[in-house]
Amino acid sequence: MPVKVPSSLPASAILRGENIFVMSDARAESQNIRPLKVLILNLMPNKxxxxxQLLRLLGNSPLQVDVELLRIHNRPSKHTPCDHMNAFYRDFEEVRNNNYDGLIITGAPLGDLEFEQVQYWSEIQAIIxxxxxxxxxVLFLCWAAHAAFYHLYGIKRYLREEKISGVFQHQRVHEHxxxxRGFDDDFWVPHSRYAQVSLDKLKAHPxxxxxxxSDQAGAYLVxxxxxxxxxxxxxxxxxxxxxxxxxxxxxxSGLTPRVxxxxxxxxxxxxxxxARWHAHGALLVSNWLNYYVYQQTPFDLSDMSGMTPWE
Incomplete structure (x- = not known):
């Protein structure tokens, strides 16, 4: 949440220089507050x-978040009861005309398929x-991040010779x-995938x-x-x-995975x-909700043109 301080306070200029959000008296008095609307497109088999997992992270914030669940198709799920899907999930046509403060698109167990071979690739493109x-x-996780890199920016992934599985040390590239906000210089994150996107290509993209x-896992946050x-x-x-x-x-299943x-x-x-990544995960989602959703989203969601960038 932002810190409300007098604009003339010396600390205000210092904190703004570090990209820490501080709110003036005038802005605080005019600010409207409402629950955030977050849509989750769940592509994982075990819904x-x-x-x-995601609601646990979203719940670690003082902000009130109203969550809706979206499915990519209405065919029966092998791993989740139909009653659950029909009771709690919506189809894209039901939300197409809605606006949301935030959207989360999960990963999917499709690491060895070309995107065009994915049965619902056209639906994924349409939703992106x-x-x-x-x-x-929009928060893209794992496979969804690779899909969005490809669809939005034309950056192709490649398959690793061996699956990357484990918890790896990462470093911040930028400080402020x-x-x-609040991250240590080094932190740990789980990875589990066969595919990789070139770190050099991501850094070179304008x-x-x-x-x-991470030295082992490549780009983590982009x-x-x-x-x-x-x-x-x-x-x-x-x-x-x-x-x-x-x-x-x-x-x-008869495989011989590495530990x-x-x-x-x-x-x-x-x-x-x-487990040594839970604090980082909670902080990451909390910062996303605060700085990239709450501080940018318009009070009236019917007007997405009213978004203002964080300072």
């Missing part, structure tokens, strides 16, 4: 697990295009960026800014110049056991995994 005019800020990266699109290539929403569940699932890196004490998969 309930992913819902819970729609989001650029109907959501104040609102999204990274419409994108890389905010955080934001568009207009601050509308935030790309997160890892999984800050994962719980302590998510990578463990994936590892056991791969073993059960996830930096996850089990002494790399022993019989021991309880070490």
């Amino acid at each position: 309930i697990e992913t819902e819970t 295009d729609w989001s650029q005019h109907h959501a104040t800020s 960026v609102p999204l990274l 419409q994108l800014n890389v905010l955080a990266e 934001v568009s110049n207009n601050n509308r699109n935030l790309f997160v290539t890892g999984h800050p929403e994962y719980t302590r056991t998510t990578l463990l569940d994936e590892y056991r699932r791969d073993l059960a 996830p890196d930096n996850y089990f004490p002494e790399d022993d998969p019989t021991r309880v995994p070490h």
Whole structure:
């Protein structure tokens, strides 16, 4: 949340120089407050697990958030009861004419497919295009981030020789960026994917800014110049056991997966995994809601042209 201080206070200029949001008396008196409307397009097979992970992070904010759930199609889900889908999820045609403060598009287990081979690729493209005019800020997670890099900016991903799975150390590329407010210089993030987008290509693109990266995992946080699109290539929403569940699932299916890196004490998969990313994940989503949604979104969502960039 912003800090309200007199405009003439010396600290005000210092904090603004560090991109910390401070609010003048005049702006505070004229500010209208309402619940934020956030839409989640859930592409993961186990809808309930992913819902819970994301809602846990969204709930770690003093802002009131009204959440709606969106599905990409209405065909029966193999991993989620039909009653749950019909009761809680909406189809795109039901929300097409709505505006939202924020949109989250999750990852999907489609890492080895070309985007054009994805059964619902045309629907994904349509929703990404729609989001650029109907959501104040869009948070793309993992596969969705790669899909958006490709669709919006023409940046292709490539398949790694071996799946990257584990928890990896990352570094901030920029210090005084609102999204990274409160981050340590180094922090840890889970990754689980076969695909990668070239860090050099992302850094060279004139419409994108890389905010955080990893020697092992590459670019992690990337934001568009207009601050509308935030790309997160890892999984800050994962719980302590998510990578463990994936590892056991791969073993059960006859694969020979590597033990996830930096996850089990002494790399022993019989021991309880070490979770060291929960604080970072909560802070990341809280900063996104505050600086890239709440501080930018118009009070009247019917007028997206009323958005003003954060200072």
